[in-house]
Amino acid sequence: MLTLDYDRLGMKPGDRVLDIGCGYGRHSYEAVRRGGKVVSLDLADTELKQVLGTFRAMAGDEPLPETAHGSAVNATALHLPFPDDTFDRVIASEVLEHIPDDTDAMAEIARVTRPGGSIAVTVPRAGQEVVCWVLSNEYHNTPGGHVRIYRQSQITDRMKSQGLKAGGVGFAHALHTPYWWLRCLVGPKNEDNPLVKAYRSFLEWDIMTGPPLVRAAERLLNPVLGKSLVVYMNKPNGSHVT
Numbered sequence: 001m002l003t004l005d006y007d008r009l010g011m012k013p014g015d016r017v018l019d020i021g022c023g024y025g026r027h028s029y030e031a032v033r034r035g036g037k038v039v040s041l042d043l044a045d046t047e048l049k050q051v052l053g054t055f056r057a058m059a060g061d062e063p064l065p066e067t068a069h070g071s072a073v074n075a076t077a078l079h080l081p082f083p084d085d086t087f088d089r090v091i092a093s094e095v096l097e098h099i100p101d102d103t104d105a106m107a108e109i110a111r112v113t114r115p116g117g118s119i120a121v122t123v124p125r126a127g128q129e130v131v132c133w134v135l136s137n138e139y140h141n142t143p144g145g146h147v148r149i150y151r152q153s154q155i156t157d158r159m160k161s162q163g164l165k166a167g168g169v170g171f172a173h174a175l176h177t178p179y180w181w182l183r184c185l186v187g188p189k190n191e192d193n194p195l196v197k198a199y200r201s202f203l204e205w206d207i208m209t210g211p212p213l214v215r216a217a218e219r220l221l222n223p224v225l226g227k228s229l230v231v232y233m234n235k236p237n238g239s240h241v242t
Contacts, residue, residue, distance in 0.1 A: 001207050002030055003093050003172045003228050004120040011036060014067040015088040018112060020077050021095035025051035028070060032058060035065030040072045048072040077105040085114040093122040097146045103158060110162035110235060118167060119233040123150045128177045128227055135184035155231055164233040171226030174218050179203060180227065
């Protein structure tokens with residue numbers, strides 16, 4: 001289940017790709033399949049071990065491009081352990097809303113992106129997120145939870161302040177919005193609720209099978225109901241962000 005569009009990101013085989021806050025690696029795997037030299041970065045060592053295991057399995061099971069490579073680094077977005085201008089593409093999906101010092105994280109993202117490179121940042125969409133916060137304090141008021149709600153202009157302007165240029169926006173996961181509203185209504189941890197279980201089964205079926213009619217319906221709904229906002233940014237040629 002991908003949130004960003006790799007074609008809009010401009011990714012090509014051989015590109016150096018950094019996936020910040022990779023989790024269990026869904027965006028990293030796609031970048032490897034497209035021939036990227038991928039570094040998956042996260043604070044959770046357990047998740048990184050699974051990502052590395054999947055990279056090894058992919059190398060044995062899939063016909064990957066010759067340029068494809070995957071590695072993992074245990075680190076924080078506030079102190080990326082890479083030299084300036086290292087990566088062609090940088091991804092930070094559903095990460096910044098968890099970080100109190102988001103400006104420092106954005107500065108690090110800009111620093112490690114090479115001039116001419118591109119960035120995709122995804123965050124929960126403001127309107128949909130407001131409903132979740134209203135329905136449930138527990139949804140966000142937990143250790144490691146969401147610390148802010150981003151308006152589109154807010155996150156774009158903050159990224160621009162780091163010397164980056166806007167490259168467009170997108171929206172994703174419209175079918176997940178009602179699911180999270182339902183979760184917040186009955187209690188975010190109440191996964192045994194019959195309606196929650198039924199909706200989760202539907203989403204899992206959709207992810208595993210990708211039925212064309214459901215995929216088309218979600219694409220139509222994304223601009224209105226999409227759960228995630230995707231912001232694409234570019235680092236101008238000739239720039240050096242510190």
